[in-house]
Amino acid sequence: MPQITPQTKGVFVIAATPFAPDGALDMASIDRMIDFYRDAGADGVTILGVMGEAPKLTPEESLSVIRATLTRAGNMPVIVGVSAPGLAAIRDLGLRAMDMGAAGVMVAPPGSLRTNEQIIGYYGHVVEALGPDVPLCLQDFPLVTGVTISPATLGAIFEAHPSVVMLKHEDWPGLSKITTLRKAEAAGRRRVSILCGNGGMFLPEEIRRGADGAMTGFAYPEMMVQVCRLSAAGDHDRAQDVFDAYLPLVRYEQQQGVGLAARKYTLARRGIIASDTQRKPGQALSSEAVAELDFLIRRQERRLAELG
Template sequence: MTSTMRGVFAVPTTPFSPTNTQDLDALRSGVDRVLEAGVDGILALGATGEALALTTQEREEQVRAVIEHVQGRVPVVVGCMAYDPRDVADLIDKARDWGASAAMVTPPYYGGISAEATVAALEPVFAASTLPLLFYNNPHSTGTDVLPAHLEPLAAHDSFWAVKETSGAASRVRELRAALPERVEIFVGADGLALEGFVQGATGWVAASAWLAPQECVRLWQLADQGEWAQAVRLWRKLATPLGLIEDSSAFISLIKGCLTQLGIEQGPVRPPLPTAAPEEIQAVLTALQDVQEVAHA
């Protein structure tokens, strides 16, 4: 499989109405906003979208709404996360039927199973998948850090499209690039390490922050992709501050939603038990973003 899916993939929030139902019209408006800013793709049902807080019906409604509204303008990746690999395979089939371009899978949650056991559990999923697959390495949430060498058996399958790397290990993107075939895309998943990942050979960025600051995130990627490193570093020196504030907060979903709401893009609250960001946290990010915009639009 030859991939043409790279660049900045924005991860939507899930706007909620005052009655705690998802606001699909607000979601569609958000899709338009990030597409106008130039993002290269959308990743629906990620952690930023509170996917695990949604009902099965809400997830389907959200995915269908995003895919139908995007209308093929960019690829749409759907998070297909479950403990049992058989459920993961079923979710992938549903995402395919709904019109998804690709699916994202993770190690089974909870229990801290070994990396080897993770790969063994997911190998039948990769073997049978009819969609390109993005493997999401997120040891902070799953309890399992899957190293580059562990992924080599999965890379034998044509369905292995990309890795979203969120371990935070300083040299991990470089190690992934060395271990995996060139056709496998490497996406930065930790927003606070975006430029470091691009320098090491990452070919994209699954960016929660791109739902808040899409133009700035897209600009950083474009500069890096074009080899304009001096300008990229200049922008990153500003952009890293708000992205780091978001990345380091346990209330990062609420932080993104709160900033958008303050900017007049109503998001509603997060669903419990997710924590709510303090007003001063929101203001700190908004203040830092003002400095970024002066550089990004120069």
């Protein structure tokens, strides 16, 4: 299994964890989902993130999801989210995931961190726990974690720990952060891969600022693949046209509280997973929300047909 590196580019789709209506893991849907992401052109997948409802899984279930995903993914790289309150849990799940063939692990900072020194020290402890040979993706998602990491603090972590090879960039607004990080690299700091989240809301701008691709769970990953490929070819106008066709649904998925429900509904509507079930606690869609999603998807399909 290839591992992530500072040169990793493309689309790593954040995968949902499929559940049956009774809340049990739906392993058949995992297989179907991974096949779909590969066919859609994804360069890799990321599991057990926020979208994957990781805190709702038992340790045994987490291992089952990792094993099933890696088996189905074959040579497609899989990043495993291993964020946890304690370093022992991060180390245990992270090393077991790597032993099974993961391409790397992703760790978000705990909400208790308040100062730059604490943040830098925390990632030093993470690298020490996992070992210097485990490729690490640092998840920078202050809207969820409550931890704001400045470009200078990120740079200090990157320089101190070569195993931190990737940044999952989800700051918002965060375009200037990408520019600052890339300017620092141009001035001599080592390169890291930057893949962006936030549902793909700012993907065209992020790529033009220097991001290497996307790492998010938008229910139409083919949009992210097309935008990244067209942008890499220099066709930014066409990339923007494609993005604009999907933007209303991207925006709808970004609602706090119901975003995951909307995303799972669309994945189930497309036949990628069998059920849009979330484990409790989870907010279900109202009939009005379902009607709104169906309306947006119909309009999206019509616009894509017009674009050819």
